[in-house]
Amino acid sequence: MKSKIIITFIGVFLGVTIFTLVGFAGPSTAILIPGTIGDNPLFQEDIKGAKEAAEIAGLKEPKVVEGGDDYASYEKKLISLAATNQYDILVTFTDSMADSIVKVANMFPEQKFILVYGDIHLATEEIPPNLFSSKFRSEDQGYLAGYFAGLVTKSNLPNANEELKIGIMMPDIYPAWNDILIPAYEHGAKAVDPNIEVIQSVLGSWVDVSKGAQAAKMQFAQGVDIILLLTGSACMGAVDEAKVEGKYIIGFNTNIIHLEPDVILGCVLINNREEVKNILLRAYKNTLPFGTEEVVGAKEGVVSFTFDDPNYKQRVPEEIQIAMLECYKRLQNGEINPLGD
Amino acid sequence: MGNNVKSYLEMREITKTYRTYDHAVVVALKGANLRVRKGTVHAVLGENGAGKTTLMEILAGVLKKDSGTIYFKGQKLEVENASQAFAQGIGMVHQRLSLIEDFTVAENIVLGIEPTNRLGIINLEQIEKKVSKFFQESGFALEASGIVNTLSIGQRQKVEIMRALYRGADLLILDEPTSALTEQEVQDLFRLINVFKKQGKTIIFITHKIEEVLDIADELTVLRKGRTIGEGQIKDFSKKEIIQMIMGEPISLRIERIPLRKGKILLSVRDLSVSSNGNLERVKNISFDLKEGEITAIAGVSGNGQKELVEAIFGLRLPATGKILVNSKDITNLLPRGRREMGISYIPEDRMNLGSSLKSSLMENVIVDKYYKPPFSERGWRQIDLCKKYAEKLVSNYNIKIPDVDCCVGTLSGGNIQRVIIARELTTDFTILIAQEPTMGLDLGSIKYVYNLLLEMRNEGKTILLLTSDMDEIINLSDRILVMYRGEIVANLDNNLKPITKEEIGEYMLGIKRQNHIELLG
Amino acid sequence: MIIPLIDSVIYTMLAATTPVVLAALGVMFTNFSGMFNIALEGMMLVSAFFSVFVVDITSNLWLGMIAGIGAATILGLSIFFICHYFHAEIFIVGMGANLIATGLTTFMAVQLKGSSSLIFENVPKLRRIAIPIIENIPILRGLSGHYVIDYLAIAISVICYILVFYTPYGYHLRTIGKDEWVAKTLGISITKHQFISYLWCGFLCGLGGAVLSLPVGVFLGGPVGMANGRGWLAIAVLCLGQENPLNILAAALFIGATSALSDLLQVTTSLSPRLLMALPFAAALIAIVFYMAKEHKTSLGIKI
Amino acid sequence: MTTFLSSLKRLFIAILFALILAVVIIIITSSEPSEAIKVFFLGPFSNKYFLGNMVSYAIPLIISGLGASIAFSADMWNMGLEGQLYIGSLCGTYLAYQMSSCPKTIVVPIVLMVSFFIGGGSAAISSYLKNRWKINVFLSSLLIANALFPFVTFFLEGPFSDPKAGMAASPYFNRNFMFSKILPPSELHSGLLISLGLVILFYFIMKRRVLGYEIKMTGENALFAYYGGVPTARIEMIAMFLSGGLAGLAGMINIFGSTGRMLGYMTNFGWNGIPIAIIARYDPIIVVPAALLFSFVQKGAEAGALFADITPEIAQLIQATIFYIITAEGLFEAIGIWKRKSSA
Known part of the structure; x- marks a missing residue:
């Protein structure tokens, strides 16, 4: 006991x-x-x-x-x-x-x-x-960014031009980007207009900022009016260039709109x-x-977009905002396969 | 302070030590003195390495003295660099001419004191005008806008003298000005010196040639091994006394040379042309033969293609056209190693860069022509002990002063380096020797030793091609003299038939005379 | 369609030229003085770091530029002093300086901000300056809208040309470059000129480094660094331009053009972007081979 | 012998400086300096795993240091070691991948040979350019290397990539080809024996073979060597070839020893060979401790990053400073650490 x-x-x-x-x-x-x-x-x-x-x-x-x-x-x-x-x-x-x-x-x-x-x-x-x-699901990110870029390039925004060209810029080549992200980006844009063409630049350096600016210059000269910048500080050069040239940028992963609200229209976010x-x-x-x-991915709310950013709300036309929300919802519901069929 | 100084220039107890490669200390001056009166031509005499040039470069501000004092015009003189010396009125014409070859005469004259406009910009035309005017005033005919590399050595030297005068030199130092000149040019220079003397300028004249001193100087100072040995008026000394002062002990340079029966042809050069870097044809269509048991000298004012010729023969330079044959075998396309194997040996003039490797040990230096052959290496393995023994043998045979054979050659004095080169080049199975300035920088005893060695080689049936700027050496040693002028052989003289004089060679060297084709064949 | 492309090729070419030509002119001075400096990459890197860092502290672009120039000059002078007083081989010291610049900037960036990349948000950035009239003319438009340092680089090339060929300083410098012995006999101080040439090199590389970081307000460290091989290209440019600052400018423009071409081909063709990255280096090498084969010029004054 | 001793002294001084510098930097930057210093200095020796990894990291450094030494001995400034390492490893890895069904005893020697020849060949281009057109070896080797990086990476991203790698990397070759491990669980592999074998081989080549004499003379005064009968153009070519070949081997041995495939980013083994060779004054034997020193600093800083609050950048800074200090030979003279022999 x-x-x-x-x-x-x-x-x-x-x-x-x-x-x-x-x-x-x-x-x-x-x-x-x-x-x-x-x-x-x-x-x-x-x-x-x-x-x-x-x-x-x-x-x-x-x-x-x-x-x-x-x-x-x-x-x-x-x-x-x-x-x-x-x-x-x-x-x-x-x-x-x-x-x-x-x-x-x-x-x-x-x-x-x-x-x-x-x-x-x-x-x-x-x-x-x-x-x-x-x-x-980085394809969700790519698709959202592509859809947004497509909407912008077709829009009446002051700096959007006639040509149906959008850009993507990356500091270096990565298989995951090449195989998933870029195709999804393209699909997203083509969902807006099948005639949209995607132009890509690779800097070959994570740190060479002036290279980023120069590559952006080339894209803009080609008729690109909005570029998705993939991670890498070297791409920051492109923001500066876009500001001077009067073009647009889409940020990636984090919200960087506050850096240049006139230029960076939106960012695809990863929470x-x-x-x-x-x-x-x-x-x-x-x-x-x-x-x-x-x-x-989008469904779980991990991939999203800068819907709530005050600058985004103020500067991006309402119809684009609505279309983006619509697109996001369809992604969440699984109605869209970002990588196509 | 300077009150008790009566001379125009007085240098007292000047010492100077150098640190050579590998930081060895070489004492150049050990308390040298020099007194010069105004308006005289003062000769500074001494053997090579006696410290003449060092003393003068200290005066001209090019080198810094370790200790000692200099009084000039009654004032204590402290110069940090050459332009301060110029400002004091001291100008020096160096043995190695200090002109930029790509610049024009006028640019060279004003170099260091270029006149500019208010913005600091140089107006070249104005400078040329100014220099031309100065030339005219000095009674000197030279195109101010000419590029220096088109001028002859004599003309270049004059440009340098003019530069010193243009910068207001009262005291003009000439360092061995005659070494690269022909007899005629020397006479020209002496006339010029006399003119300066009349103008009240003071001239210090460095040389090791006694005849010249007797010709032109009023006073002399003799240096030996960094010390002042004697000084005074020329007229107070006899030639013999001067020689004794220079040499320390009387040594006669007379050597016996018995003409030999000519043997077969060892080396023949056929229609050889050589271009230098700037596509200038330095050697034009030269042909000659060298025979067994013969010393052939090539005479010529430096820069007339002799250097390029021997470099082509030894394979350091590719000929543009022509052939070089050794024992009737074409060696034109062989590397130096192949040529050495054909029996050519070469004592080059540039002993610091070409003739030796200053960073390498003595042992490595002396085996460079035979390291790959047995017994120095067996099946690719170096036999280092054997190489060392061989090097030690050369050190004792040629009396080279070095602590041990693993020491860097860079720590040796110039004369010792020359011995290393001679030791290497002569201790090998050669039949043809190209000797370029073989006695430069050697003391008299060694010179005699080298002369005897060369004659011995010749008597053994070898052929020697001698290139030297010392005319006495040419006349004393050679059986045959080829004179080069502007890349061509202009004379083929047999020294054995009748003795050739310096003046005779000089006329060919200057291009005043030229032999015809039949004479050239010898 | 074609005209904006040409515009941007010209623009990019000029922009890519600036740091290279500045560094090449800097190394030209050291080459003249006989102390060939290979630490261009390192000097640009320290300048890129310190200029943007000081701008962050002081919010003054000019102070930043001065800080960058100062940092590059200090590194250059440390090379000079080590070589001059400790008899070190300039070439090896230069390599050491390159390594230390990479190490130091990265290390300091990490110590200061916890990251090898410094992205400053609210710093003033170098602004572009448009040239009136020209900015509206097609094709010429590419000449307008550059940073002040870009325009300075062109002006400096011309100034250097005048300096080298039409001033006493240039004469002395060329004299030393051709024959140090002559300089010595004429009382031209070689040490002084070596010192001055390192000041020049520091100033020019400092500007070249500042133009990398100031326009965007970031410094990015790491083993390759922001200079990204431009210092080495500058040496190739010097080899092509030899001792004439205008030739150096032309050679740098050529290298800039290959860089612009590489960017252009990326966006207009389907050539592998990776392979296109080799273009400036390959072009520099081929140009040097052709140039040397044609001219038979002697190589740089370095004993390598 | 005297030069050997003075090189050794020089290395000793380098180590001393490295240690002092490391202590100073750690005291400045760390919040727990005593712990950080302990980890930095003892970390690499704390157990078999870290010790083995440190030695393993030194293996390619030893080989590339040898490669740099041999080129620098001939006064050929081979700045392209990293590029030669790259291209040599790529070709070697490709071959090893293609020969996956062959026995190890055949594959390893053949692959190493191929890496050696490809690396050497790409280095020899520079010496050809020098002999033909007097193009600076320093410049040409650097430009060639810089042009080679993207070229090699292109293959690792496209035609010869492993899609599963998630980065630019080649596929793994047959795991059986890997060198056996000496000190499990650490990385240390039998490539160490190869590298030490190469050190001994090159010691004999440089000190006892005719080729070593020729390389040394070419380096000390090429004009004199040519005049003396050394075929300098050929020697320069051979020195560059061996140098590039060793760089190729360094990369490939590292792949056989630790990674099993080629990774597409800079390892810096080639670059670091340059300071190692200079610290060792081109002496093949001293390259080994010099490489170990570099490896120790690297691994000490890594250990510091793992177990204390040291940032890994410290390694680069210390390595660079050692090298910078070692360049100032006169400094040692000034403070009287070693005396030069002088003889008049």
Whole structure:
């Protein structure tokens, strides 16, 4: 009897202690950025999201490791992070990490891994049980941007010209952009008018701003009146050029309208901050289904557009705003296949 | 301070040390003194390396002295650079002419003190006018707008003298002005010097040729190994005494040369033409043969194609047309290695850049022509110990002063570097030797040694092609003299039939005389 | 359709020329003085960093430009002093300076803002200046609407030409370039001219760096850097232009034209954009081969 | 021998400077300097994994450092090592991919040979241009390399890309071809033996073989060497070829050793070979510690980024500063660390 009480007591004590210890120490998180934070506002948002999640859960601030420019080192860094056993959850991003994270997840079955906006199926058919992957439907982004560009180039906006040409500019060539984003952009534009032509420029540098300006100049001379700028600070040169030439820009991933409200008409957004926050919070609550993949896009509200931006509301003609909302709804309802049929 | 100085110029206890490549210290001047009276022609004499040029370059502000004092016109003279020396009235004409070849005469004359308009812009026409006027006033005929590289050496030298005068030189320093000139040009120069003297200018004249001193100078100072050995009026000294002062000990340069029976042809040059970088034809259609047991000298004012000719023979320069044959085999397209294997050996004039590698050790320097042959290497493996022994043998045979054979050649003095080159070039199986200024920078004992060595080689049946600016060397050593003028051979003189005089060679060198085709065949 | 294209090709060509010609003129001065500076890339980079950084602090473009020039000059002078006082080989020091410029700017950017890329939002930016009349003439229009530094670059080329060929300074500089011995015997101080040439190089590369960052108000670090090979192209330009500033300008315009062409072909043809990126470098190499084959000019005054 | 010792001293000074500089920068930038310093210095040695990775990172650096040394010894400023590494690796990887069904013992040597020859060939172009038209090797190798980068990347993005990679990268070749690991779980692979073998080989070539003498003489005074009978044009060609070849090998050995495919972005192994060669004063043996030093700084900074608050940029800054300081030879003389031998 006595012993039972003692055992129960000890059991409760241990349980409470363990619970408090776990609760106190909590799961710790490390984030590996495959690249440099500065080049990519997306990563900055990701980190903010992760920090918010930790704050809400009352945990230590996540450790952020910048991968730098040596692509070959990311995998080793991920292994190092896993090998330390200091972190419960390792988060990393993009398609380029898919292969590595699967490999490392298999190496360290006790460690939990999360891949955000990367297509895990590039690496494996069978997702390791300690890995959760969240993929963004970048085709939704591309389609929205393309539809908007199409509407603008056909509109009566003061700087929209007669020619049915829209542009897209990227700092470098990426398979994910080439295979998904650009075709979706084209589809979006062609949904407005099948005669719209898409012109693309690649800068070949993430940092050469003047190159961005010069490439934009060439596009405008070709008759392009609106350019979608993919990530990369080098593209900032194009904003400046568009301002001088009196043309339009569509921002990508983050809302940059405030930089040049006259020029940047709209931005296709990715609410990755919320998404990262949600994923991590679920992970902290042990509700994240590890071993599976989630695909999020317009439907989940992760991909959206700057519908609420005051500058957008003020400067973009109402009929375009309405058409965009309509398009967004149809995307959410799955009525549109952004990549065509 | 300067009150007790009576001379126009007085240099006291000047010392100067150089740091050569690899930071070795070379003492050039160890307390040299010089006193010059106004309105005289003062000769500064000494062997090569005695410190004459260093002393004068210190005076002209080109070099900085380590210690010592200079009084000039009764004032203590401190010059930081050459333009300050010019401002004080000291102008120097260097042995190596300091003219920019692409610039015009006028541009060269005003270089450093270019007159400008208020905006700081140079008006070239105005300068040319000004320079022309100055030339006319000085009684000097030269086109101010001519480009310097079209001028002869003598003319270039005059341009430099004019520059010194244009900049207001009262004291004119001439550093070995006669070394590249012909007899006739030398006489011309001496006339000019006399004119300056009459104008009240003071001239310091550096030379190692005693005859010239006796001809023109009033006073002399003799330097030896960085010290002033003697000074005084020319008339107080006999020629023999002067030589003794210069050399330290009397050595006769007379050498016995017995004419040999001519052997077979070893090297023949056929219709050779060589162009230099600027597409200028430096050597025009030259043909000659070199025979066994013969020393052939090529005489000529420098810049008349001798350099290009030997470079073409040795393969450092590609000929435009023509052939070079060794033992009737065509070597025109061979690399220097191939030519060395055919028995050609070459002592070049430029011993610092071409004749040796200053960064490399002595051992590496002396095996450069044979490193790939056994026993210096076996099946591609270098035999380093053997190479070292070989180098040590050369060091002792040729009396090269070096701590050990792994030392950099750059740490050696000029004379020692020349010994390294001679040692390498003569310790090999050659039949043809091209010797360019072989005794430049050597002391008298070594010169004699080299002369004997060359004659010994000749007597062994080798052929030697000698290029030197020392006319005495040519006349003493050579069996045959070829004179080059503007890229052509204008004379083929046999020194064994009757002794040739300097004046005779000089006439050919200046292009005053020219042999006909039959004479040229010899 | 064609005319706006020509306009923008001309415009882009001029814009791409500016940093290259400025750097090439800078290295021309150092080449004359016998201390060939290869750290152009590094000098442009530090200027790009410090100019935009100071503009962010002071909100004054001119101060920013001066800061950029100052930073480039300090780097240049450090090269000069290391070579002059410590007998280092200029070439190796130049490579070191390039590395340190990349390292330092990236490191400082990260320390200051936590990111290797500095994007300043509310900084004044260099404005474009339209030339009246010309801005309305087709084809010539490309000459208008550049930044003040672009116009300065053309003016500086002409000034350098006058400086090199019609002033005592230029004569002295060319004398040193052709024969240091002559300069020495005439009392032309070589060290002084080397020092001045490094000031020039700092000034010109500083301007060249400022034109990369000031118009957009960003500095982007990283291993390649904003200069993105322009410093190396400048050396190629010097090789083509030799010692004449106007020839250098012409050569830089040629390189600028290939860069503009590469951008143009990207948007008008289906050629691989990646391969087109090789165009300026390949064109520079081919031009040098043709030039050297034709002229048989001796190569640059560097002993390499 | 004396030059060897002075090169060693020079390296020692470099290490000293690196350490002092690292401490200073960390103290300035870190919020927990003592922890950061500990991680920076001891991190790379803390366990087998990090130690192995540090040595593994040094392998391509050793080889490209050797490549730079051999070209610089002949006074050929090969600035295109990165490009040669690139093109050599691309061709090697392609071949390894195509030969996936062949046995490893055949594939590895053939692939390494091909990388060597392609890398060497692209370097030899520069020496040809120099001999033919006196075009600066420094300039031409740099321009060729810069033109090669996009060319190679083009293949990795298009014709020879792995669509699953999510970036410019070649497909993996047969995993069996990979070098065996020496110190699992670290990256360290048997390519280390190859690199050390190459060091010894090139030590003998440079110090004992006729070719080494020829390269050295060509570098110290090419005109003199030519006059003396060294076929300098051929030697320059050979030196450039070996240099580019080693760069190609460096890339390919790294691929065989750690990545298993070619990644389309700069690794900087070629570029870093240049300062390594200069710090080592072109001495093949000293290239090894110099490369280890570079690798240590790199990995120390990475460890610092993982376990403390050091930013990875610190590595680049320290490496650059070491190199910058080492360039000022006279500095050491001024502070009397090493004396030059002088003899009158």
